[in-house]
Amino acid sequence: xxxxxxxxxxxxxxxxxxxxxxxxxxxxxxxxxxxxxxxxxxxxxxxxxxxxxxxxxxxxxxxxxxxxxxxxxxxxxxxxxxxxxxxxxxxxxxxxxxxxxxxxxxxxxxxxxxxxxxxxxxxxxxxxxxxxxxx
Amino acid sequence: xxxxxxxxxxxxxxxxxxxxxxxxxxxxxxxxxxxxxxxxxxxxxxxxxxxxxxxxxxxxxxxxxxxxxxxxxxxxxxxxxxxxxxxxxxxxxxxxxxxxxxxxxxxxxxxxxxxxxxxxxxxxxxxxxxxxxxx
Numbered sequence: 001x002x003x004x005x006x007x008x009x010x011x012x013x014x015x016x017x018x019x020x021x022x023x024x025x026x027x028x029x030x031x032x033x034x035x036x037x038x039x040x041x042x043x044x045x046x047x048x049x050x051x052x053x054x055x056x057x058x059x060x061x062x063x064x065x066x067x068x069x070x071x072x073x074x075x076x077x078x079x080x081x082x083x084x085x086x087x088x089x090x091x092x093x094x095x096x097x098x099x100x101x102x103x104x105x106x107x108x109x110x111x112x113x114x115x116x117x118x119x120x121x122x123x124x125x126x127x128x129x130x131x132x133x134x135x
Numbered sequence: 136x137x138x139x140x141x142x143x144x145x146x147x148x149x150x151x152x153x154x155x156x157x158x159x160x161x162x163x164x165x166x167x168x169x170x171x172x173x174x175x176x177x178x179x180x181x182x183x184x185x186x187x188x189x190x191x192x193x194x195x196x197x198x199x200x201x202x203x204x205x206x207x208x209x210x211x212x213x214x215x216x217x218x219x220x221x222x223x224x225x226x227x228x229x230x231x232x233x234x235x236x237x238x239x240x241x242x243x244x245x246x247x248x249x250x251x252x253x254x255x256x257x258x259x260x261x262x263x264x265x266x267x268x269x270x
Contacts, residue, residue: 039174039230039265073267073269077266078171078236078268083264087264092270131223135210
């Protein structure tokens, strides 16, 4: 039983003990479980290079193997209306969900993450990180 | 039928044709269904005001009622390590998931969103939006 399943099991057990129906309190929704969101935006050195973009995306896809990564989204700018408040000059984005600060720290120090930085950091000229914790 | 529904329909049809059970291939996971992520960062005029922060958070919580919002995360800066690439000067963040561009447009124009802007825009001095589409 991995950590996530173990916690779900413990939570379910606790709910059963207190007589709450599991179906009435879904435990996997953001409401029930606060998460740490790690959103990274990359500006490529060669933004016109499809090859560089694909290399970076392939590198990012390795990060999902890190055991503390609960959810991953790899994206590119969406073609929404370009209002003045919209920042759409980046090339690629990566959104990771963690359970807590420790999970994010494990990720930062993880060999898979270190390898990604080693393999791909020459591709970007700027990176910007937003870490937020659910309220 | 919009593009996303059309694709899901075609996928379902293909699965039925090949005899695959829909339950074996859930279509609501990020892997199966690409989503539009709308991440907004707010810098308050009075960043030290807990009251203003709470007003903004309360306003953001009304947005989950908009029918095209699939998932919402409201956050504050996490206390991760303050590396030079980390932007942690914002006060509040809002991450919304939509199925597609149309869902995001419906949200922008929705009376609940308009009311939120009317009620809360005096609270912030800067807002920055990142819209990304899953690759």
